[in-house]
Amino acid sequence: MRHPRLPPIVLFAARLLAACLATVPAHSAPEAPAAPRNLPKYVVGACAGCHGTSLEGGSAPSLVDATWKFGGSDDQIAASIRVGNPQAGMPAFGGSLSEKDIRGLVVHLRELASKASQRTNPAPRLNEKALNSSRLHSFLIETSTSNLVEPWSLAFLPDGRSLVTEKGGTLRVIVAGVAGAPVVGTPPVDASGQGGLFDVVPHPEFARNGWIYLIFADPQKKSDGKVQSMTAVVRGRIQGNTWNEQEVVFRAPLSTYRGSGGVHFGGRMAFDRAGFLFFSIGERGQGPDAQNLSLPNGKIHRVHDDGRIPADNPFVAQAGAMPSIWSYGHRNPQGLRIDPATDLLWEHEHGPRGGDELNRIQRGRNYGWPLATYGINYNGTSITDLTARADLESPLTAWVPSIAPCGLSVYSGDRFPLWKTHLFVSALGSKELRRIQIKEGQVVDQEIILKAPGRLRDVTTSPDGLIYLLLPDRVARLVPGGP
Ligand code: HEC
Known part of the structure; x- marks a missing residue:
C-alpha cells in the first residue's frame, strides 16, 4: 500500500500500530x-x-x-x-x-x-450543585425528601403534608420534608415484574372527607389456588399512621387476573372538576384485548368517587361492554392528568419499540393500539405499517425512539410563569424530564429539561408552584433561580 502524501513519522506510527495489532492474541483483536x-x-x-x-x-x-x-x-x-x-x-x-x-x-x-x-449534542444533565438552564427558565434542584426506594407517585394534601408511594408497596406521609414510617394496613400488592403500588391521589374534597385513593397491582387467589394480579383501585382514610375504612372502588373480574411478573398495569388516576375519577389500566401484554370492550385492560375508565358507574359513560348501553370504560385502544398508560384550567384530560402511554404516545382523551374514542402504532416489535420486526387510520385517534406526538414515559403534570403554578399550561413528562427509559407546549391541539415546542442519573417515575406541581420530581431514591424539586 502506498501513502504518497503522509509524512514519515505518520507512516512509521501506522506501521508500528499494524505490527502491534498483528501480534495481539486473537481474543483481544480489535x-x-x-x-x-x-x-x-x-x-x-x-x-x-x-x-x-x-x-x-x-x-x-x-x-x-x-x-x-x-x-x-x-x-x-x-x-x-x-x-x-x-x-x-x-x-x-x-x-x-x-x-x-x-x-x-x-x-x-x-x-x-x-x-x-x-x-x-447531549441533553443537560441534572446538576444539583449549580444553576440548571433551559430555554425559558433557569432553576436549582433541591432534594426535598430523601431515603425512599423507587418512589412512584407524589401527591400534596391541602394541609401542607404530602403522600408518596413506593413501587414495592409502601405509602408514606411526608411532613416538613421527612417521610414517615410506612402507613400500616395498606392493601398487599404484587410487586413482581412491573407490578407494585402505583398512584396515590387525594379526593378533591379531601379536607372535608379525608378519602385517599390508591391504584395498584392487586394479588388475588383464583379458584385453582394460584395467586394472580390485576390493576385495582381502593380508597381509605389515614388515621394516626394507619390505613382505615378501606372501600374497593374498582376491581376487575377474577378471570382477567394474570400471573405474577406481569407487565403493563397502567396505574394512574385523575379527578376532574365534576368529581369523576378516571384511571388507566394497561393491556397486560395482551395487545388485542385493548380493542375488546368486554375486557378492562387497555382502557381508561371513569367512575363516580365511590366506584358507581356514571349514567353517561359511553358504553353503558352496549351489550357485553364494561360500563366503566371511557376510552380504549391503549397500551400502557402511565401518565393521566387533568389540566385544572381547561379540564382537558391528558394521557401518555408506552408504545412498543418506538411509538410512545401523548394523547388527549375523549369520551368513547379508540386510541388505536395495536391496530396503528408508530412503533415496532422489540425484536426489530414490524407490527403494522399503519401509524394512523381515519377511525382511530392519532397521538399529539409519538416518541420514536421510545422514552418510556411515566408521570405527567400540567404546570399550573406561578413560580415559572413562562411554563404555565405546559406539560411536563418524566421518563423511565430515557431518564429525562421533558417540557411540552401545546397550542390549539398541536405540540408547538418540546424540550428535554434535564437528564437524570436514574429512572424518573413521577413529576408533579406543588400547590406553591414548584415542580417536584421523583428520583429513584428521593424527591427533588425545581426552584426558580438565576437572573
Ligand atoms: C448501492 C448503494 C446504496 C444502498 C445499498 C443503499 N443506499 Fe441509500 N443512498 C445511496 C446514495 C448514493 C444516496 C444519496 C442519493 C442522493 O444524494 O441523491 C442514498 C440516499 C438514501 C436516503 C436519502 C437520504 C437523504 O439525505 O434524504 C435514504 C433515506 C436512504 N438512502 C436509505 C437507505 C436504506 C434504508 C437502505 C437499505 C435498505 C439504503 N439506503 C441502501 C446509496 C445506497
Missing part, C-alpha cells in the same frame, strides 16, 4: 464496529454496504446525522427508501421490501439518529 443491535439482516446487508456499518456514512451519506437531502419526516424517509434515487446510486427498495419493513427501517434510523445526537 473488532469491526459492531453492527447496530437488533437490526434485521436486510438492513445490515442491504444498506450498510453503501451507508456504512452503523449507517453513519460510507460511500453513501450518513443516515444518522439528522440532515436529510430529501426531507426528514417519517413519510419522506419512507419515500426515499421506497423509490430511491437510482441515477445517484440509491436503489429503489419498494419492490423488495414491504411497507411494514420500510416502517421498521424508519424507526431504526430514528433510533440510531437519536443515539448519535445524544453523543454529539
